[in-house]
Amino acid sequence: MSERSHLSKRLIPCLDVRNGRLTKGIRFKGNVDIGDPVETARRYYEEGADEIVFYDITASCEARGIFLDVVERVASNIFIPFSVGGGISSVEDMRAVLLAGAEKVSVNSAAVKDPYLISRGADAFGSQAVVVGMDVKSVPVSAACPSGYEVVIHGGRIPMGLDAIAWSRRCEKLGAGELCVNSIDADGTRDGYELRLTRMICDAVTIPVIASGGAGAPEHLVDAVTKGGASAALVASIVHYGQYSIADLKACMEKAGVPVRKV
Amino acid sequence: MLAILDYKAGNQTSVLRALRALDVPAEITADPSALLAAEGVIFPGVGAAGQAMHQLLSTGMDKVLRDIVAMRKPLLGICLGCQILLEHSEENDTDALGILPGTCWRFDPEWRDGDDPIRIPHMGWNTLTIRRSSELLEGIDPDSRFYFVHSYYTMPASELVIATSCYGREFTAVYGRPGLWAVQFHPEKSGRPGLRLLTNFYRFCREGARV
Numbered sequence: 001m002s003e004r005s006h007l008s009k010r011l012i013p014c015l016d017v018r019n020g021r022l023t024k025g026i027r028f029k030g031n032v033d034i035g036d037p038v039e040t041a042r043r044y045y046e047e048g049a050d051e052i053v054f055y056d057i058t059a060s061c062e063a064r065g066i067f068l069d070v071v072e073r074v075a076s077n078i079f080i081p082f083s084v085g086g087g088i089s090s091v092e093d094m095r096a097v098l099l100a101g102a103e104k105v106s107v108n109s110a111a112v113k114d115p116y117l118i119s120r121g122a123d124a125f126g127s128q129a130v131v132v133g134m135d136v137k138s139v140p141v142s143a144a145c146p147s148g149y150e151v152v153i154h155g156g157r158i159p160m161g162l163d164a165i166a167w168s169r170r171c172e173k174l175g176a177g178e179l180c181v182n183s184i185d186a187d188g189t190r191d192g193y194e195l196r197l198t199r200m201i202c203d204a205v206t207i208p209v210i211a212s213g214g215a216g217a218p219e220h221l222v223d224a225v226t227k228g229g230a231s232a233a234l235v236a237s238i239v240h241y242g243q244y245s246i247a248d249l250k251a252c253m254e255k256a257g258v259p260v261r262k263v
Numbered sequence: 264m265l266a267i268l269d270y271k272a273g274n275q276t277s278v279l280r281a282l283r284a285l286d287v288p289a290e291i292t293a294d295p296s297a298l299l300a301a302e303g304v305i306f307p308g309v310g311a312a313g314q315a316m317h318q319l320l321s322t323g324m325d326k327v328l329r330d331i332v333a334m335r336k337p338l339l340g341i342c343l344g345c346q347i348l349l350e351h352s353e354e355n356d357t358d359a360l361g362i363l364p365g366t367c368w369r370f371d372p373e374w375r376d377g378d379d380p381i382r383i384p385h386m387g388w389n390t391l392t393i394r395r396s397s398e399l400l401e402g403i404d405p406d407s408r409f410y411f412v413h414s415y416y417t418m419p420a421s422e423l424v425i426a427t428s429c430y431g432r433e434f435t436a437v438y439g440r441p442g443l444w445a446v447q448f449h450p451e452k453s454g455r456p457g458l459r460l461l462t463n464f465y466r467f468c469r470e471g472a473r474v
Contacts, residue, residue, distance in 0.1 A: 003429060079280075
Protein backbone atom coordinates (compact mmCIF):
# COMPACT_ATOMS: atom_id res chain seq x y z
CA MET A 1 0.00 0.00 0.00
CA SER A 2 1.34 3.41 -0.95
CA GLU A 3 0.68 6.75 0.67
CA ARG A 4 -2.98 7.70 0.27
CA SER A 5 -3.46 10.96 -1.63
CA HIS A 6 -5.68 13.76 -0.42
CA LEU A 7 -7.65 13.72 -3.65
CA SER A 8 -11.17 14.37 -2.47
CA LYS A 9 -14.34 12.64 -3.58
CA ARG A 10 -16.38 15.05 -5.65
CA LEU A 11 -19.96 16.09 -4.99
CA ILE A 12 -21.62 17.20 -8.22
CA PRO A 13 -25.09 18.77 -8.36
CA CYS A 14 -26.85 18.08 -11.63
CA LEU A 15 -29.13 20.74 -13.07
CA ASP A 16 -31.66 19.75 -15.72
CA VAL A 17 -32.48 22.75 -17.88
CA ARG A 18 -35.54 23.11 -20.05
CA ASN A 19 -35.96 26.28 -22.11
CA GLY A 20 -33.44 28.07 -19.91
CA ARG A 21 -35.14 27.10 -16.61
CA LEU A 22 -34.22 24.47 -14.06
CA THR A 23 -36.31 21.31 -13.76
CA LYS A 24 -35.97 17.94 -12.10
CA GLY A 25 -37.97 14.96 -13.18
CA ILE A 26 -38.83 11.89 -11.21
CA ARG A 27 -38.03 8.85 -13.34
CA PHE A 28 -37.89 11.21 -16.30
CA LYS A 29 -41.59 12.09 -16.00
CA GLY A 30 -43.51 15.03 -14.59
CA ASN A 31 -40.85 17.73 -14.72
CA VAL A 32 -41.56 20.83 -12.66
CA ASP A 33 -39.98 24.28 -12.95
CA ILE A 34 -37.83 25.00 -9.91
CA GLY A 35 -35.75 28.02 -10.74
CA ASP A 36 -33.02 29.93 -12.52
CA PRO A 37 -30.00 27.77 -13.41
CA VAL A 38 -27.44 30.58 -13.16
CA GLU A 39 -28.54 31.65 -9.66
CA THR A 40 -28.71 28.05 -8.53
CA ALA A 41 -25.26 27.24 -9.95
CA ARG A 42 -23.81 30.27 -8.17
CA ARG A 43 -25.41 29.18 -4.88
CA TYR A 44 -24.03 25.64 -5.20
CA TYR A 45 -20.61 27.04 -6.06
CA GLU A 46 -20.66 29.18 -2.91
CA GLU A 47 -21.83 26.23 -0.81
CA GLY A 48 -18.90 24.09 -1.98
CA ALA A 49 -20.04 22.05 -4.99
CA ASP A 50 -16.92 20.53 -6.56
CA GLU A 51 -18.29 20.62 -10.06
CA ILE A 52 -21.66 21.19 -11.70
CA VAL A 53 -23.40 19.31 -14.51
CA PHE A 54 -26.00 20.84 -16.79
CA TYR A 55 -28.29 18.79 -18.95
CA ASP A 56 -30.28 20.48 -21.67
CA ILE A 57 -33.31 18.24 -21.59
CA THR A 58 -35.11 19.99 -24.41
CA ALA A 59 -32.21 20.19 -26.85
CA SER A 60 -34.49 21.36 -29.63
CA CYS A 61 -32.96 23.77 -32.14
CA GLU A 62 -34.78 26.84 -30.84
CA ALA A 63 -33.96 26.05 -27.19
CA ARG A 64 -30.28 25.53 -28.05
CA GLY A 65 -29.47 29.25 -28.22
CA ILE A 66 -31.16 29.91 -24.87
CA PHE A 67 -29.16 27.08 -23.36
CA LEU A 68 -25.80 28.31 -24.71
CA ASP A 69 -26.60 31.70 -23.22
CA VAL A 70 -27.17 29.99 -19.85
CA VAL A 71 -23.80 28.20 -20.20
CA GLU A 72 -22.02 31.50 -20.86
CA ARG A 73 -23.63 33.20 -17.89
CA VAL A 74 -22.80 30.25 -15.65
CA ALA A 75 -19.16 30.33 -16.80
CA SER A 76 -18.85 33.98 -15.76
CA ASN A 77 -20.24 33.27 -12.30
CA ILE A 78 -18.68 30.06 -11.05
CA PHE A 79 -14.98 29.21 -10.85
CA ILE A 80 -15.10 25.45 -10.60
CA PRO A 81 -15.33 22.99 -13.48
CA PHE A 82 -18.67 22.30 -15.09
CA SER A 83 -19.89 20.00 -17.79
CA VAL A 84 -22.73 20.19 -20.23
CA GLY A 85 -24.80 17.44 -21.77
CA GLY A 86 -28.03 16.84 -23.59
CA GLY A 87 -28.43 16.74 -27.32
CA ILE A 88 -24.69 16.75 -28.08
CA SER A 89 -24.24 14.73 -31.24
CA SER A 90 -21.30 16.23 -33.14
CA VAL A 91 -17.86 17.75 -32.63
CA GLU A 92 -19.44 21.10 -33.57
CA ASP A 93 -21.97 20.75 -30.72
CA MET A 94 -19.07 20.00 -28.37
CA ARG A 95 -17.11 23.00 -29.59
CA ALA A 96 -20.11 25.30 -29.04
CA VAL A 97 -20.51 24.41 -25.35
CA LEU A 98 -16.76 24.40 -24.68
CA LEU A 99 -16.43 27.84 -26.26
CA ALA A 100 -19.38 29.01 -24.18
CA GLY A 101 -17.25 28.17 -21.14
CA ALA A 102 -17.84 24.55 -20.12
CA GLU A 103 -14.79 22.37 -19.27
CA LYS A 104 -16.36 19.11 -20.32
CA VAL A 105 -19.07 17.80 -22.57
CA SER A 106 -21.18 14.82 -21.73
CA VAL A 107 -22.33 12.60 -24.59
CA ASN A 108 -24.92 9.91 -24.11
CA SER A 109 -27.37 8.61 -26.74
CA ALA A 110 -25.35 10.01 -29.64
CA ALA A 111 -22.26 8.07 -28.54
CA VAL A 112 -24.23 4.82 -28.41
CA LYS A 113 -25.39 5.41 -31.96
CA ASP A 114 -21.99 6.69 -33.14
CA PRO A 115 -19.20 5.50 -30.77
CA TYR A 116 -16.49 7.28 -32.76
CA LEU A 117 -18.03 10.56 -31.63
CA ILE A 118 -16.07 9.86 -28.41
CA SER A 119 -12.72 9.53 -30.21
CA ARG A 120 -13.40 12.52 -32.45
CA GLY A 121 -14.18 14.62 -29.37
CA ALA A 122 -11.12 13.35 -27.49
CA ASP A 123 -8.87 14.06 -30.49
CA ALA A 124 -10.26 17.56 -30.89
CA PHE A 125 -10.44 18.66 -27.24
CA GLY A 126 -8.54 16.06 -25.17
CA SER A 127 -9.92 13.13 -23.20
CA GLN A 128 -10.35 15.30 -20.11
CA ALA A 129 -13.11 17.19 -21.95
CA VAL A 130 -15.18 14.13 -22.87
CA VAL A 131 -17.50 12.52 -20.35
CA VAL A 132 -19.65 9.62 -21.49
CA GLY A 133 -23.00 9.48 -19.75
CA MET A 134 -24.52 6.01 -19.64
CA ASP A 135 -28.16 5.33 -18.76
CA VAL A 136 -28.30 1.76 -17.50
CA LYS A 137 -31.16 -0.57 -16.65
CA SER A 138 -31.11 -3.89 -14.84
CA VAL A 139 -32.17 -6.77 -17.14
CA PRO A 140 -32.14 -10.58 -16.95
CA VAL A 141 -28.67 -11.98 -17.69
CA SER A 142 -28.44 -13.04 -21.34
CA ALA A 143 -25.78 -13.76 -23.95
CA ALA A 144 -26.11 -10.16 -25.18
CA CYS A 145 -26.04 -8.73 -21.63
CA PRO A 146 -23.86 -11.02 -19.51
CA SER A 147 -23.58 -8.43 -16.71
CA GLY A 148 -27.36 -8.12 -16.32
CA TYR A 149 -27.09 -4.39 -17.04
CA GLU A 150 -28.14 -2.93 -20.35
CA VAL A 151 -27.47 0.49 -21.86
CA VAL A 152 -30.64 2.39 -22.75
CA ILE A 153 -31.01 5.68 -24.59
CA HIS A 154 -33.42 8.59 -24.86
CA GLY A 155 -34.03 8.84 -21.15
CA GLY A 156 -34.55 5.14 -20.70
CA ARG A 157 -37.13 4.62 -23.40
CA ILE A 158 -35.06 2.59 -25.86
CA PRO A 159 -33.08 -0.53 -24.86
CA MET A 160 -30.00 -1.01 -27.05
CA GLY A 161 -29.10 -4.68 -26.47
CA LEU A 162 -25.70 -3.37 -25.33
CA ASP A 163 -24.02 -4.69 -22.19
CA ALA A 164 -23.14 -1.85 -19.81
CA ILE A 165 -19.78 -3.31 -18.77
CA ALA A 166 -18.67 -3.96 -22.35
CA TRP A 167 -19.79 -0.45 -23.29
CA SER A 168 -17.89 1.18 -20.42
CA ARG A 169 -14.66 -0.54 -21.54
CA ARG A 170 -15.25 0.53 -25.13
CA CYS A 171 -15.81 4.15 -24.06
CA GLU A 172 -12.49 4.12 -22.21
CA LYS A 173 -10.67 2.69 -25.25
CA LEU A 174 -12.23 5.32 -27.51
CA GLY A 175 -10.82 8.08 -25.30
CA ALA A 176 -13.49 9.01 -22.76
CA GLY A 177 -11.92 10.88 -19.83
CA GLU A 178 -14.66 9.98 -17.39
CA LEU A 179 -17.90 7.99 -17.18
CA CYS A 180 -21.13 9.08 -15.56
CA VAL A 181 -23.13 5.96 -14.76
CA ASN A 182 -26.80 6.65 -14.23
CA SER A 183 -29.10 3.91 -13.01
CA ILE A 184 -32.53 4.31 -14.57
CA ASP A 185 -33.94 1.99 -11.91
CA ALA A 186 -32.61 4.11 -9.04
CA ASP A 187 -33.05 7.56 -10.62
CA GLY A 188 -35.50 9.70 -8.69
CA THR A 189 -36.26 7.02 -6.08
CA ARG A 190 -34.03 8.51 -3.34
CA ASP A 191 -33.39 4.93 -2.20
CA GLY A 192 -29.64 5.10 -2.85
CA TYR A 193 -27.31 4.58 -5.77
CA GLU A 194 -27.12 1.27 -7.63
CA LEU A 195 -23.94 0.19 -5.82
CA ARG A 196 -23.45 -3.15 -7.55
CA LEU A 197 -23.57 -1.50 -10.98
CA THR A 198 -21.26 1.33 -9.83
CA ARG A 199 -18.72 -1.14 -8.46
CA MET A 200 -18.80 -3.31 -11.59
CA ILE A 201 -18.10 -0.34 -13.84
CA CYS A 202 -15.38 1.05 -11.55
CA ASP A 203 -13.66 -2.34 -11.63
CA ALA A 204 -13.98 -2.56 -15.42
CA VAL A 205 -12.28 0.77 -16.27
CA THR A 206 -9.32 2.84 -15.04
CA ILE A 207 -10.79 6.29 -15.72
CA PRO A 208 -12.82 8.12 -13.03
CA VAL A 209 -16.47 7.10 -12.60
CA ILE A 210 -19.32 9.32 -11.38
CA ALA A 211 -22.24 7.54 -9.70
CA SER A 212 -25.66 8.89 -10.63
CA GLY A 213 -29.27 8.23 -9.76
CA GLY A 214 -30.91 7.54 -6.43
CA ALA A 215 -29.34 9.87 -3.85
CA GLY A 216 -31.80 10.47 -1.00
CA ALA A 217 -29.64 10.59 2.12
CA PRO A 218 -26.02 11.48 2.97
CA GLU A 219 -25.09 7.84 3.61
CA HIS A 220 -26.01 7.04 0.02
CA LEU A 221 -23.21 9.33 -1.12
CA VAL A 222 -20.79 7.72 1.29
CA ASP A 223 -21.74 4.29 -0.08
CA ALA A 224 -21.30 5.42 -3.71
CA VAL A 225 -17.69 6.47 -3.16
CA THR A 226 -16.72 3.69 -0.74
CA LYS A 227 -18.66 0.50 -1.55
CA GLY A 228 -19.34 1.67 -5.11
CA GLY A 229 -15.77 2.88 -5.66
CA ALA A 230 -16.87 6.02 -7.52
CA SER A 231 -14.67 9.13 -7.73
CA ALA A 232 -17.70 11.39 -7.53
CA ALA A 233 -21.40 11.34 -6.76
CA LEU A 234 -24.05 13.19 -8.71
CA VAL A 235 -26.93 14.72 -6.73
CA ALA A 236 -30.13 16.40 -7.84
CA SER A 237 -33.42 16.42 -5.93
CA ILE A 238 -31.69 15.84 -2.58
CA VAL A 239 -30.20 19.34 -2.88
CA HIS A 240 -32.65 21.06 -5.24
CA TYR A 241 -35.58 20.86 -2.82
CA GLY A 242 -33.58 22.12 0.15
CA GLN A 243 -33.64 18.82 2.03
CA TYR A 244 -29.85 19.03 2.44
CA SER A 245 -27.31 21.69 1.55
CA ILE A 246 -24.04 20.80 -0.19
CA ALA A 247 -22.29 21.64 3.08
CA ASP A 248 -24.58 19.26 5.06
CA LEU A 249 -23.80 16.42 2.69
CA LYS A 250 -20.07 17.07 2.80
CA ALA A 251 -20.08 17.25 6.59
CA CYS A 252 -21.74 13.81 6.70
CA MET A 253 -19.25 12.41 4.18
CA GLU A 254 -16.34 13.78 6.16
CA LYS A 255 -17.72 12.28 9.36
CA ALA A 256 -17.79 8.92 7.62
CA GLY A 257 -14.09 9.28 6.76
CA VAL A 258 -14.50 10.33 3.11
CA PRO A 259 -12.00 13.02 2.02
CA VAL A 260 -13.99 16.08 0.90
CA ARG A 261 -13.11 19.61 -0.10
CA LYS A 262 -14.36 22.30 2.26
CA VAL A 263 -14.85 25.96 1.38
CA MET B 264 -3.05 44.67 -18.09
CA LEU B 265 -2.39 40.93 -18.27
CA ALA B 266 -2.11 39.14 -21.61
CA ILE B 267 -3.35 35.59 -22.03
CA LEU B 268 -1.40 33.87 -24.77
CA ASP B 269 -3.69 32.61 -27.51
CA TYR B 270 -2.25 29.64 -29.39
CA LYS B 271 -5.42 27.64 -30.04
CA ALA B 272 -4.68 25.10 -27.32
CA GLY B 273 -6.52 26.08 -24.34
CA ASN B 274 -8.85 27.30 -21.77
CA GLN B 275 -8.08 30.94 -22.43
CA THR B 276 -11.69 32.02 -22.01
CA SER B 277 -11.93 30.40 -18.55
CA VAL B 278 -8.83 32.28 -17.44
CA LEU B 279 -10.22 35.52 -18.89
CA ARG B 280 -13.57 35.05 -17.12
CA ALA B 281 -11.84 34.47 -13.79
CA LEU B 282 -9.69 37.60 -14.23
CA ARG B 283 -12.76 39.66 -15.17
CA ALA B 284 -14.52 38.52 -12.00
CA LEU B 285 -11.44 39.79 -10.10
CA ASP B 286 -11.55 43.13 -11.96
CA VAL B 287 -8.12 42.39 -13.39
CA PRO B 288 -7.76 43.96 -16.85
CA ALA B 289 -6.81 41.24 -19.30
CA GLU B 290 -7.04 40.27 -22.93
CA ILE B 291 -6.55 37.11 -24.96
CA THR B 292 -4.01 37.81 -27.65
CA ALA B 293 -1.59 36.29 -30.14
CA ASP B 294 -0.12 39.69 -31.01
CA PRO B 295 3.60 39.73 -30.03
CA SER B 296 3.62 43.48 -29.36
CA ALA B 297 0.60 43.23 -27.04
CA LEU B 298 2.23 40.30 -25.22
CA LEU B 299 5.50 42.16 -24.82
CA ALA B 300 3.71 45.32 -23.65
CA ALA B 301 1.58 43.57 -21.00
CA GLU B 302 2.46 43.75 -17.31
CA GLY B 303 2.41 39.98 -17.17
CA VAL B 304 1.56 37.00 -19.34
CA ILE B 305 -0.51 33.92 -18.64
CA PHE B 306 0.35 30.82 -20.66
CA PRO B 307 -2.57 28.41 -20.42
CA GLY B 308 -3.08 25.13 -22.23
CA VAL B 309 -5.27 22.08 -22.49
CA GLY B 310 -4.72 19.12 -24.77
CA ALA B 311 -1.63 17.25 -25.91
CA ALA B 312 1.98 18.46 -25.66
CA GLY B 313 2.88 17.53 -29.25
CA GLN B 314 0.03 19.50 -30.77
CA ALA B 315 0.62 22.49 -28.47
CA MET B 316 4.34 22.65 -29.33
CA HIS B 317 3.47 22.37 -32.99
CA GLN B 318 1.12 25.37 -32.61
CA LEU B 319 3.74 27.40 -30.75
CA LEU B 320 6.47 26.69 -33.30
CA SER B 321 4.31 27.26 -36.35
CA THR B 322 3.06 30.62 -35.03
CA GLY B 323 6.44 31.79 -33.72
CA MET B 324 4.98 32.06 -30.22
CA ASP B 325 7.84 29.96 -28.84
CA LYS B 326 10.18 32.85 -29.61
CA VAL B 327 7.78 35.41 -28.10
CA LEU B 328 7.67 33.34 -24.90
CA ARG B 329 11.47 33.26 -24.75
CA ASP B 330 11.57 37.04 -25.24
CA ILE B 331 9.03 37.52 -22.44
CA VAL B 332 11.22 35.47 -20.10
CA ALA B 333 14.42 37.19 -21.27
CA MET B 334 12.80 40.57 -20.49
CA ARG B 335 11.98 39.25 -16.99
CA LYS B 336 8.32 39.94 -17.63
CA PRO B 337 6.21 37.86 -15.21
CA LEU B 338 4.89 34.64 -16.75
CA LEU B 339 2.47 32.09 -15.30
CA GLY B 340 2.14 28.70 -17.03
CA ILE B 341 -1.03 26.72 -16.29
CA CYS B 342 -1.50 22.93 -16.72
CA LEU B 343 -0.14 22.10 -20.19
CA GLY B 344 1.51 25.52 -20.19
CA CYS B 345 3.25 24.45 -16.98
CA GLN B 346 4.44 21.20 -18.55
CA ILE B 347 5.86 22.53 -21.81
CA LEU B 348 7.98 25.22 -20.15
CA LEU B 349 10.33 22.31 -19.38
CA GLU B 350 12.75 20.60 -21.77
CA HIS B 351 10.93 17.45 -22.73
CA SER B 352 7.58 15.71 -22.32
CA GLU B 353 6.97 11.99 -22.55
CA GLU B 354 3.63 12.92 -24.15
CA ASN B 355 4.11 12.41 -27.91
CA ASP B 356 7.89 12.29 -27.10
CA THR B 357 7.89 16.08 -27.42
CA ASP B 358 10.86 18.43 -27.28
CA ALA B 359 9.33 21.27 -25.29
CA LEU B 360 10.32 24.90 -24.77
CA GLY B 361 13.24 24.27 -22.41
CA ILE B 362 12.73 27.62 -20.67
CA LEU B 363 13.28 25.89 -17.31
CA PRO B 364 15.23 22.68 -16.61
CA GLY B 365 13.19 19.51 -16.16
CA THR B 366 11.03 16.90 -17.86
CA CYS B 367 7.44 15.73 -17.89
CA TRP B 368 6.26 12.13 -17.45
CA ARG B 369 3.06 10.09 -17.63
CA PHE B 370 1.48 8.86 -14.39
CA ASP B 371 2.27 5.17 -14.12
CA PRO B 372 -0.97 3.10 -14.06
CA GLU B 373 0.85 0.63 -11.78
CA TRP B 374 1.04 3.22 -8.99
CA ARG B 375 -1.42 2.84 -6.18
CA ASP B 376 -3.39 5.35 -4.14
CA GLY B 377 -3.64 3.60 -0.81
CA ASP B 378 -5.05 0.18 -1.69
CA ASP B 379 -6.46 1.11 -5.09
CA PRO B 380 -4.73 1.54 -8.44
CA ILE B 381 -4.66 5.18 -9.47
CA ARG B 382 -7.16 6.29 -12.08
CA ILE B 383 -5.76 8.35 -14.95
CA PRO B 384 -6.29 11.25 -15.53
CA HIS B 385 -5.65 12.57 -12.03
CA MET B 386 -8.92 14.48 -11.94
CA GLY B 387 -10.33 16.42 -9.02
CA TRP B 388 -9.41 18.43 -5.97
CA ASN B 389 -6.10 17.76 -4.24
CA THR B 390 -4.04 19.44 -1.53
CA LEU B 391 -0.59 21.02 -1.70
CA THR B 392 2.48 20.55 0.45
CA ILE B 393 4.41 23.80 0.46
CA ARG B 394 8.17 23.24 0.00
CA ARG B 395 9.27 26.84 -0.39
CA SER B 396 7.46 30.08 0.36
CA SER B 397 6.32 32.06 -2.65
CA GLU B 398 4.52 35.33 -3.35
CA LEU B 399 2.20 33.28 -5.54
CA LEU B 400 0.75 31.36 -2.58
CA GLU B 401 0.54 34.29 -0.17
CA GLY B 402 -2.62 34.39 1.95
CA ILE B 403 -3.81 30.97 0.79
CA ASP B 404 -4.85 28.53 3.52
CA PRO B 405 -2.29 25.68 3.35
CA ASP B 406 -5.15 23.14 3.60
CA SER B 407 -6.82 24.48 0.44
CA ARG B 408 -7.56 22.12 -2.41
CA PHE B 409 -6.99 22.93 -6.08
CA TYR B 410 -8.58 21.44 -9.19
CA PHE B 411 -6.27 19.17 -11.19
CA VAL B 412 -6.91 17.35 -14.45
CA HIS B 413 -3.85 15.83 -16.09
CA SER B 414 -2.26 12.54 -17.11
CA TYR B 415 1.34 13.81 -17.08
CA TYR B 416 3.30 15.40 -14.25
CA THR B 417 6.39 17.61 -14.19
CA MET B 418 9.81 16.93 -12.73
CA PRO B 419 11.56 20.31 -12.76
CA ALA B 420 15.02 20.83 -11.25
CA SER B 421 14.55 20.30 -7.51
CA GLU B 422 15.57 23.86 -6.57
CA LEU B 423 12.56 25.12 -8.53
CA VAL B 424 9.93 23.12 -6.63
CA ILE B 425 7.56 25.35 -4.65
CA ALA B 426 4.72 22.94 -3.78
CA THR B 427 3.97 19.29 -4.34
CA SER B 428 0.86 17.16 -4.31
CA CYS B 429 0.42 13.41 -4.01
CA TYR B 430 -1.20 10.91 -6.38
CA GLY B 431 0.39 7.49 -6.45
CA ARG B 432 3.49 9.38 -5.39
CA GLU B 433 4.56 12.92 -4.73
CA PHE B 434 4.61 15.12 -7.81
CA THR B 435 5.24 18.83 -8.49
CA ALA B 436 2.19 21.08 -8.34
CA VAL B 437 3.89 24.52 -8.37
CA TYR B 438 7.41 25.37 -9.50
CA GLY B 439 9.46 28.31 -10.72
CA ARG B 440 11.23 31.37 -9.41
CA PRO B 441 9.90 34.86 -8.61
CA GLY B 442 8.16 36.11 -11.74
CA LEU B 443 8.38 32.83 -13.67
CA TRP B 444 5.90 30.36 -12.27
CA ALA B 445 4.12 27.23 -13.39
CA VAL B 446 1.11 25.55 -11.76
CA GLN B 447 -0.15 22.10 -12.72
CA PHE B 448 -3.68 22.72 -11.43
CA HIS B 449 -6.23 25.16 -12.84
CA PRO B 450 -6.36 28.26 -10.60
CA GLU B 451 -9.21 29.64 -12.74
CA LYS B 452 -11.28 26.58 -11.76
CA SER B 453 -10.14 26.17 -8.17
CA GLY B 454 -12.66 28.38 -6.43
CA ARG B 455 -11.52 31.01 -3.95
CA PRO B 456 -7.91 29.85 -3.38
CA GLY B 457 -7.37 29.67 -7.13
CA LEU B 458 -8.70 33.20 -7.59
CA ARG B 459 -6.38 34.35 -4.80
CA LEU B 460 -3.41 32.84 -6.64
CA LEU B 461 -4.36 34.79 -9.78
CA THR B 462 -4.70 37.96 -7.70
CA ASN B 463 -1.25 37.34 -6.22
CA PHE B 464 0.20 36.95 -9.70
CA TYR B 465 -1.39 40.19 -10.86
CA ARG B 466 -0.18 42.03 -7.76
CA PHE B 467 3.37 40.81 -8.44
CA CYS B 468 3.07 42.03 -12.04
CA ARG B 469 1.84 45.47 -10.90
CA GLU B 470 4.68 45.84 -8.38
CA GLY B 471 7.21 44.83 -11.04
CA ALA B 472 5.73 47.35 -13.48
CA ARG B 473 6.20 50.19 -10.98
CA VAL B 474 9.90 49.46 -10.32
